[in-house]
Amino acid sequence: MKIIDLTLEIYDGLKSYLSHPPIVIRPESTFENSGHRYVEPCEGFESRFLEMSDHSGTHIDAPLHFIRNSQSTAEMDLTRCYGEAVCLDVTPFKQAKDEVTYDMLEKAVAAQGIEVQQNDIVLIRTRTGQWGEEGFFEEGAFAPSAGDWLIDNQVKCVGLDLANIDTHDNMAREVHMKILPVPIYIIENLVNLDQLPKDKHFTFSALPLKLKNATASPVRAVAIIND
Template sequence: MKVIDLTHTIKPNMPVFPGTEPPQLSPASTFEQDGFRETLLNMYSHTGTHMDAPAHVREDGITLDKFPADKFVGKALVIDCSDLSEGDIIDISYINKYKNIIDEAEFILFKTNWDKYWDTEKYYGKFPVINDEVADFLISSNKKGIGLDVISIESIDSEDLPMHHKILKNNLVIIENLCNLDQIGNNLFTFCALPLKFIDSDGASIRAIAILD
């Protein structure tokens, strides 16, 4: 068994969505004063590698804490879109390349290799995004969720967030800011993306891993 970490480390001054503040990690208890260490975390619910709940964009949407735990674990498949460039579209042709096994996957993860631009201005630029046909396939095939190695499922300058609305209203989850998808390959694997469980969570940072047999 091989376990691959797909999660960016939370730290001060890390990339965050424009308009939000980076996380603050400050010592709450120290060995010198208290005999033990504790850290005070102050951060947005969509910090780093994270999961969007339907409640992120919908008033009637379910929150992450209301989902059963098995919502966050399942068979996954990485779709290789690494040939795409800035502003390109992930269309249904990328799905069709995997039609022999894609029905067995519960999570679809799109590998653009954009995580190599983490901590650079280009990470916030015109990264590849999926189109409506791909979103419709994910919804109609009853996937648990979609993941990407970019900062958003749609263009960073999108104001109405139509792709978020389309996917989240159907109770899929969206996972953004994944990394290391290039280490997985083209076979099915076990995917775990466990969000921090807090009440009424519109989203949460996760520890995402791939388990390869």
């Protein structure tokens, strides 16, 4: 078994989306301030205090993010966040400002010779560069037609290597509004999609923390490749 980590590292000061404040990881307990309470060989313990948006880093959106009175994070169906997955690579067909379309996803399926099955998780590689580099937050994301493709193919979850599945200037957030009610869950800020097989299925996991009344959760997203 091999695990491929598809997760952006969360560090103190990271801004993983322009609208949210930077992530904070600061000391809570340290060896210096806790050691006096313990007995050798224990020198005390370290812990950190975390402050972040529920949409920080690599995260999974709950329907409540955009749809009133819908499923929050703790209520999400875990069988839709774990299971058989494929990675579709649209980089041969997309320039930075282009949006991912229905047609591009069809072309990727054909080029890779892979069959997308009902209840698959589909990861979309949209770019060849590094996460967060200049222009990253301005790239074209999914056109509404790409949302239709996800619905037509009855996928249960979609992940991508951008910070937003909707292009930022689409103020109707058409892809979120189309697929979250199904629900098709959305994972944003994936990395390392170039390391995934393009010609076969693998197991994918991105289980949300069990956060009551939250609208998303940071996740550890991984591909599990069985030998």
